Amino acid sequence: MELTTILFYLFASVTLGSATIMVFSKNIVHSAFALMFTLMGVAALYVLLYADFLAATQLLVYVGGILILILFGVMLTSQGYSLSFKTITVNLLPASLISVAVAVLLIFAFLSTDWTISEVAERSDTVYDLGMLLMGDYILPFIAVGVLLLVAIIGAILMSTRLSAENNGAS
Amino acid sequence: MEILMNTTIFVPGLSHFLVVSALLFSLGVMAVLSRRNVIMVLMGVELILNSANINLIAFSRFTELSLDGQMIGLFVIIIAAAEAAVALAIILNVYNRFNTINLDEINLLKG
Numbered sequence: 001m002e003l004t005t006i007l008f009y010l011f012a013s014v015t016l017g018s019a020t021i022m023v024f025s026k027n028i029v030h031s032a033f034a035l036m037f038t039l040m041g042v043a044a045l046y047v048l049l050y051a052d053f054l055a056a057t058q059l060l061v062y063v064g065g066i067l068i069l070i071l072f073g074v075m076l077t078s079q080g081y082s083l084s085f086k087t088i089t090v091n092l093l094p095a096s097l098i099s100v101a102v103a104v105l106l107i108f109a110f111l112s113t114d115w116t117i118s119e120v121a122e123r124s125d126t127v128y129d130l131g132m133l134l135m136g137d138y139i140l141p142f143i144a145v146g147v148l149l150l151v152a153i154i155g156a157i158l159m160s161t162r163l164s165a166e167n168n169g170a171s
Numbered sequence: 172m173e174i175l176m177n178t179t180i181f182v183p184g185l186s187h188f189l190v191v192s193a194l195l196f197s198l199g200v201m202a203v204l205s206r207r208n209v210i211m212v213l214m215g216v217e218l219i220l221n222s223a224n225i226n227l228i229a230f231s232r233f234t235e236l237s238l239d240g241q242m243i244g245l246f247v248i249i250i251a252a253a254e255a256a257v258a259l260a261i262i263l264n265v266y267n268r269f270n271t272i273n274l275d276e277i278n279l280l281k282g
Contacts, residue, residue: 095204103197
């Protein structure tokens with residue numbers, strides 16, 4: 001039995017198990033920490049798919065950035081202590097029906113399609129090729145995404161400073 | 172058991188990764204539909220984006236898509252970061268105005 005196989009099943013079960021804990025946990029802080037393990041498992045799956053740069057980016061951006069933002073959101077929007085960390089679950093039956101239907105349909109479609117698989121050569125690292133692509137074929141989306149990030153940052157800063165200005169005016 | 176695990180159906184191929192991403196997607200849909208905390212819904216959206224990313228990178232590994240799939244995955248991660256920042260700023264504004272982040276109680280267009 002190959003090491004890759006063991007690692008795949010290990011990381012897939014870590015990813016799916018902690019995603020399940022994230023969805024069904026009653027405590028939103030537990031959900032956020034389960035999301036961290038899910039994102040790390042996904043990064044490990046990226047490594048198994050020869051995407052080392054994307055795995056590093058996933059760890060930096062998701063675990064180091066988005067998760068911290070989500071935890072800040074949890075802290076800043078909680079009234080009182082642990083009471084409001086509890087979150088309400090509604091529509092349990094229709095939601096689970098729809099998601100099970102989605103899962104069954106997707107898995108059926110994935111397994112019944114005859115994919116044309118071509119084995120690419122094992123990559124040692126992808127950073128050089130990704131950099132050449134970014135400066136070549138993908139130069140326009142690269143610039144557009146830079147402008148998008150700038151707009152998003154300015155928008156987020158504007159919204160939150162207006163918030164604190166209103167708070168100061170009220171008090 | 173050893174013989175069972177050595178058969179080719181258990182060696183991770185394209186469809187194994189696709190099945191993992193399909194299950195992750197349905198868990199994300201479950202979180203978006205059933206939870207009423209805005210932050211939980213946001214986490215469900217992150218799960219959905221990650222499952223799409225696994226698909227893109229699995230196809231870039233196993234088909235002729237090559238590095239283009241990884242490139243699109245990179246842009247998905249960047250856009251997810253921008254989306255999370257703006258969404259949390261909106262959530263803080265909503266919390267400041269309505270004093271709740273329950274989606275069912277936020278039902279006014281003009282605060």
